[in-house]
Amino acid sequence: MKDSNTKASAKKVTSAKSSSASKSTVVKKTADSKSKSGSSKTTVKAKASAAEGLRDLFVDSLKDIYWAEKALVKALPKMAKNATSQNLIDAINDHLAVTQGQVARLEEVFASIGEKAAAKKCDAMEGLIKEGEGIMEETEPGAVRDAGIIAASQKIEHYEIATYGTLASFAKTLGEDQAVSLLIQTLNEEKEADITLTEAAYNTINFDATEGDK
The missing domain is CATH 1.20.5 (Single alpha-helices involved in coiled-coils or other helix-helix interfaces)
Structure with missing residues (x-):
């Protein structure tokens, strides 16, 4: 038993x-399966040198802003159509012409560094343009909508100022002197556009928009 x-x-x-x-x-x-799966998604092969990596980042960023400027060329006419203030309409139309020139200038930048001009979707610009479209849809025509269009436009300008400043710094580090000169031209234009929008907002539109609040 x-x-x-x-x-x-x-x-x-x-x-x-x-x-x-x-x-x-x-x-x-x-665990091994998860580890292999995770590593295959997150692992990025490092570049052999910092200069090579910076150049790739520079070119990738150029493609990004190239897409952004071309998208803006399509968006600006809609902003002008929805604006009420003639000063704002004129400012938007003037910047449309400037933006078209900036697209051509970016193509010169690509050529100056021996790269073919190509666009890569810019999520940031897409979001900023959608935000502007949302403001136009949610406000009545008039001073308040104009103020909203200016606000959305200045966010776009600030993004572009930051982008072109960074690109010019990259180009300088990489020794791309012609690209530096071209990018600084555009940077200065974006700064001028931002000042124009600030003056339009302060001098007329924002004051008109507060009339209904009194």
């Missing part, structure tokens, strides 16, 4: 160990 109980007990222990080992193997395989 004792032998029978001993054998049964030993069998249970062996079974438990086997089950535990099986579970351990499954857990290990699952």
Whole structure:
């Protein structure tokens, strides 16, 4: 009887160990699978040198802003159509012509560094343009909508100022002197546009927009 109980007990222990080992193997395989899956998605091969990596970043950023400027060329006429103040309409139309020139200038930048001009979707500009469209949809025609259009436009200008300033710095570091000159031209134009929008907002539109609040 004792032998029978001993054998049964030993069998249970062996079974438990086997089950535990099986579970351990499954857990290990699952962990290994997750590890491999995660690493395949997040691992990016580093460049051999910092200069090579910076150049790739520079070119990628140029593609980004090239897309952004072309998208803005399509968006500005809609802003002008929804504006009420003639000063604002004129400012938007003037900047449309400037932006078209900036697109052509970016193509010169690409050529100056031996790259083909190509656009890569800019999520930031897409979001800023959508925000402006939302303001136009949610406000009545008049001073308040004009103030909203200016606010959205200045966010776009500030993004462009930051982008062109960074690109000019990259180009300088990489020794691309012609690209530096071209990018600084555009940077100065964006700063001028921002000043024009600030003056339009302060001198007329924002004051008109507060009339209904008195």
